[in-house]
Amino acid sequence: MIRKAFVMKVYPDQHEEYEKRHNEIWPEMVKALHEHGASNYSIFLEKETSKLFGYVEIENEEKWAQMAKTEINQKCWEFMQPVMETHPDNSPVTTQLKEVFHLK
Template structure:
């Protein structure tokens, strides 16, 4: 994901005060151990999360709470139509278990 310039503090503040209903939705959707990292030089965001086997992550874009969060965060990020954050996959190069 990609932040816009000058909004790092606000992005962090909004996540530090994540809505309880959004946290509950993410947990109920099978998302665990969720972290977001920032590359301060490029303002790129890198999200790491674990999914349960029975996760329902694909249904999140249709949920009203998720859509409301995206609308709330859209001024801070590069977004798709409908305010979904722009995302792109990264190529794994190394993993040590």
């Protein structure tokens, strides 16, 4: 199991909409995430800065990398594009974080 953490940014006036869209996550998205080795996936919001902190556990990097290429993931990126910072291909602007401590 590999732990991954990352930071993204939601637009300041879109906090509630971002949360609403995740509360209504599509079953086919959940299925694809599991099929690509994801588990224990959480996203947290720091309201003052509109920063999102994401954490996910994955089986392996190669399997996880394939998730971005799926049709459902592309659909999700397009759906989320109006509420958060994204690249021209609609993928979220994401900064990967380096793990510096883990307590078992």
